[in-house]
Amino acid sequence: MSNNFALGEFALIARLTRGLRATSDQLLGIGDDCAILDLHAPTLLLATSDSQVEGVHFTLTTSTPEQIGRKALAVNLSDIAAMGGEPRYALVSLILPPTLPLATLDSIYAGLRRQADDFATTIVGGNISGSGSSETLIIDITLLGTIERGHALLRSGAQPGDTICVTGTIGDSAAGLFTLLHPHQSLPSTDVAFVRSRCRTPQPRIPEGRVLSQLGPAIITAMLDISDGLSGDLTHLCERSHVGARIHHAQIPLSPAIQTIAQHSEQDALEWALHGGEDFELLFTVSPGHEHQVINAVREATGTQVTAIGTILPQNEGIHQVFTDGRDAPLAVRSWDHLKPG
Amino acid sequence: MSNNFALGEFALIARLTRGLRATSDQLLGIGDDCAILDLHAPTLLLATSDSQVEGVHFTLTTSTPEQIGRKALAVNLSDIAAMGGEPRYALVSLILPPTLPLATLDSIYAGLRRQADDFATTIVGGNISGSGSSETLIIDITLLGTIERGHALLRSGAQPGDTICVTGTIGDSAAGLFTLLHPHQSLPSTDVAFVRSRCRTPQPRIPEGRVLSQLGPAIITAMLDISDGLSGDLTHLCERSHVGARIHHAQIPLSPAIQTIAQHSEQDALEWALHGGEDFELLFTVSPGHEHQVINAVREATGTQVTAIGTILPQNEGIHQVFTDGRDAPLAVRSWDHLKPG
Numbered sequence: 035m036s037n038n039f040a041l042g043e044f045a046l047i048a049r050l051t052r053g054l055r056a057t058s059d060q061l062l063g064i065g066d067d068c069a070i071l072d073l074h075a076p077t078l079l080l081a082t083s084d085s086q087v088e089g090v091h092f093t094l095t096t097s098t099p100e101q102i103g104r105k106a107l108a109v110n111l112s113d114i115a116a117m118g119g120e121p122r123y124a125l126v127s128l129i130l131p132p133t134l135p136l137a138t139l140d141s142i143y144a145g146l147r148r149q150a151d152d153f154a155t156t157i158v159g160g161n162i163s164g165s166g167s168s169e170t171l172i173i174d175i176t177l178l179g180t181i182e183r184g185h186a187l188l189r190s191g192a193q194p195g196d197t198i199c200v201t202g203t204i205g206d207s208a209a210g211l212f213t214l215l216h217p218h219q220s221l222p223s224t225d226v227a228f229v230r231s232r233c234r235t236p237q238p239r240i241p242e243g244r245v246l247s248q249l250g251p252a253i254i255t256a257m258l259d260i261s262d263g264l265s266g267d268l269t270h271l272c273e274r275s276h277v278g279a280r281i282h283h284a285q286i287p288l289s290p291a292i293q294t295i296a297q298h299s300e301q302d303a304l305e306w307a308l309h310g311g312e313d314f315e316l317l318f319t320v321s322p323g324h325e326h327q328v329i330n331a332v333r334e335a336t337g338t339q340v341t342a343i344g345t346i347l348p349q350n351e352g353i354h355q356v357f358t359d360g361r362d363a364p365l366a367v368r369s370w371d372h373l374k375p376g
Numbered sequence: 377m378s379n380n381f382a383l384g385e386f387a388l389i390a391r392l393t394r395g396l397r398a399t400s401d402q403l404l405g406i407g408d409d410c411a412i413l414d415l416h417a418p419t420l421l422l423a424t425s426d427s428q429v430e431g432v433h434f435t436l437t438t439s440t441p442e443q444i445g446r447k448a449l450a451v452n453l454s455d456i457a458a459m460g461g462e463p464r465y466a467l468v469s470l471i472l473p474p475t476l477p478l479a480t481l482d483s484i485y486a487g488l489r490r491q492a493d494d495f496a497t498t499i500v501g502g503n504i505s506g507s508g509s510s511e512t513l514i515i516d517i518t519l520l521g522t523i524e525r526g527h528a529l530l531r532s533g534a535q536p537g538d539t540i541c542v543t544g545t546i547g548d549s550a551a552g553l554f555t556l557l558h559p560h561q562s563l564p565s566t567d568v569a570f571v572r573s574r575c576r577t578p579q580p581r582i583p584e585g586r587v588l589s590q591l592g593p594a595i596i597t598a599m600l601d602i603s604d605g606l607s608g609d610l611t612h613l614c615e616r617s618h619v620g621a622r623i624h625h626a627q628i629p630l631s632p633a634i635q636t637i638a639q640h641s642e643q644d645a646l647e648w649a650l651h652g653g654e655d656f657e658l659l660f661t662v663s664p665g666h667e668h669q670v671i672n673a674v675r676e677a678t679g680t681q682v683t684a685i686g687t688i689l690p691q692n693e694g695i696h697q698v699f700t701d702g703r704d705a706p707l708a709v710r711s712w713d714h715l716k717p718g
Contacts, residue, residue: 041478046504050485057498060465060500064500064501068501069501071465073421075415075416079415079421081500083467083468083503083516087507088508089510090508091505122401123411125425125518129429136383156396157393157396158398158402158406159406159425161426163432165429165512167512168507168510169510174516
């Protein structure tokens with residue numbers, strides 16, 4: 035009998051939601067980072083849900099309870115950042131195994147509350163349930179935000195000739211996960227601490243997203259956050275925009291830490307950057323001639339580096355990667371699938 | 377070591393959310409059926425989350441997949457009904473065990489979509505994740521709704537002298553659960569079908585809630601939905617309103633079906649009605665002199681019966697039940713706790 039794993043996460047969502055129509059006050063169908071809803075307020079409403087499942091997204095042995103709480107909200111904040119929005123209200127659903135110590139739960143919730151405070155987000159509701167016969171802890175959060183009319187940045191506006199950019203550095207989270215899964219490896223401790231913090235307490239790019247949405251969709255033509263890996267999320271952006279792309283390995287921003295760790299552990303830093311996932315950096319496209327303006331605006335307002343990594347192509351040219359030796363090849367997706375155990 | 381079960385659901389929520397302050401645009405703190413948010417739109421925004429956990433709230437042996445999908449949304453719709461609001465948008469998070477057949481998932485989602493259509497609700501987003509090592513299916517839904525300014529019905533406005541009312545009949549769902557857990561009992565099939573449908577496909581009282589919120593909080597002084605049982609939810613209402621209450625067993629509306637089933641199975645129908653839970657009827661208080669107006673307004677608009685079952689008392693008089701023989705005793709709460717396995 036066919037089960038849901040055979041399809042994969044994205045095909046399954048498409049199957050279940052097929053034919054669901056957006057209403058007149060819902061400005062966007064399913065498939066972007068957030069739903070956009072028009073309640074006839076001065077700003078539009080953004081809504082997104084994301085869950086963290088023990089054993090799939092985190093373990094209590096590789097993260098502290100406070101880190102788990104912080105990250106459960108961070109992944110949702112990153113979806114609001116991906117539209118350029120401002121986070122406002124969170125609803126927190128907890129599914130609790132009976133054996134979870136109360137002190138652990140207190141620390142998880144304290145992490146959640148600190149992360150909410152850091153981004154001016156109010157926890158307004160939620161729900162608690164026992165997990166029945168399961169021993170799996172689940173944190174499912176719905177986050178509501180706002181965005182000025184005409185300023186939401188979608189996945190769907192990229193045009194051939196646009197420049198492809200990313201914030202920050204890419205692949206650190208995957209390197210951090212590698213060090214957590216291979217704790218016996220002797221690696222430089224400062225670099226290990228850096229990539230692990232990128233993995234366990236990712237910083238949602240809310241301020242950077244705000245700068246980009248204020249520039250508006252005429253300049254920032256498409257945007258999403260990198261949660262599934264650069265290869266996978268670039269493919270999502272291209273599919274929604276009906277375009278192709280070419281990115282250059284030599285231009286992908288890598289932190290000093292990821293390079294040191296890759297070298298010491300004989301791993302490929304670019305592999306982590308292209309296919310690792312959970313960076314929660316912003317991937318966006320800039321209309322021609324605006325690259326320097328955008329890079330400067332983000333740096334001045336937030337201190338964050340923006341790097342151009344490639345160019346949007348017509349759809350029929352496909353999605354390409356250019357290796358450091360100049361070789362050009364199709365970019366295959368090897369994304370994280372949250373239906374597969376981690 | 378202390379675990380989260382020792383505290384119970386409500387004490388745990390209070391512990392985790394202690395000191396969370398409502399912001400100026402959040403008109404209500406945690407503790408009512410929905411959060412009320414002011415986005416400066418013509419209407420206020422309502423937001424609520426509720427999860428259905430396999431083995432706690434449902435089983436695939438006692439409900440069909442479509443019934444499970446319907447009920448997962450119905451319990452959220454009932455929270456919007458409890459404020460008198462109009463449901464608008466749903467975000468659906470699914471946690472899927474790898475062994476769940478795709479056909480089962482399709483049917484669950486079809487049930488969800490039909491329930492959404494029945495109440496003019498649009499599914500605007502959500503999330504799918506694997507369940508890791510757990511075999512437990514979880515459906516967690518956030519529902520957004522709207523309510524006219526000044527019309528939201530809270531738990532907190534009941535005053536001594538107000539009349540306590542309920543919609544429909546009480547206890548049917550608990551009787552339905554009894555027949556599902558004791559399938560060997562020979563009981564009248566029409567009555568069994570009725571109480572089982574009340575258990576497996578509860579009808580959220582959205583139209584009734586709308587009539588009551590249009591009458592407004594000067595007439596309908598407090599309201600909630602009966603999810604934890606009449607005894608438990610009356611206690612919630614009294615705690616939030618700082619009042620006591622007296623309800624009369626003889627006045628609690630019982631369906632013919634529950635009475636027949638109780639008689640045939642030597643069970644106590646009033647026990648089901650007082651402590652059974654999951655009725656998803658509305659429990660509300662009416663300011664003195666308005667009882668007939670309210671009963672008529674709901675009947676004319678919806679056909680649904682409203683029954684007066686008691687009176688609000690000053691807080692220091694406590695919460696009482698009057699037995700059918702006239703004996704008066706404190707009403708103890710024996711509510712459903714969703715941290716305990718079902």
